[in-house]
Amino acid sequence: GAVVSQHPSRVICKSGTSVKIECRSLDFQATTMFWYRQFPKKSLMLMATSNEGSKATYEQGVEKDKFLINHASLTLSTLTVTSAHPEDSSFYICSARGGSGVTNYGYTFGSGTRLTVV
């Protein structure tokens, strides 16, 4: 089945530094990738949608200069949290669409990244 690998699974960084999170589709080409953020005991909130080779589309309220998304190939998208602050601490999850899954409509999720900014 379709597999999405997300790394790192957890990262601790100092305030003011940048952190990059990778999302790879291992056995399919992902035409579209989505980035979500989840606060404790809250829903998964869509941050942005990225299509290979084009600029990401950000949801309202998400700072595109702070959360840089690159989708340079059909199997890799990256989210870089720039100049991280403690309020950026959260659980980030990517989703790739393009697998052959019929029942899940082609949406496959990564295992998430726990970011802690100290």
Add this chain to the structure above:
Amino acid sequence: DQQVKQNSPSLSVQEGRISILNCDYTNSMFDYFLWYKKYPAEGPTFLISISSIKDKNEDGRFTVFLNKSAKHLSLHIVPSQPGDSAVYFCAVGQAGTALIFGKGTTLSVSS
């Protein structure tokens, strides 16, 4: 304004009984509806889905019902098992755009 609502933050059920999780949505244009199970610090795990042209889909212990006129879907788990304890999210989508998630319902199944 939430497009997807799960109004019950938590549900407690005894092992062997039925668990019913509910979800309401606002946009009649959604094409497909999915349920996910999630543990803390993990990605969501797909459980079951249903398209807008159906009203019921069954997979083992899991059944999803869709009432389009009421814009309501539900997930039935029977019999419930302690291993089913987790947070359950409903998600809706259309035309390949991003899935929109509800806030989740925490299911606790006691033995």
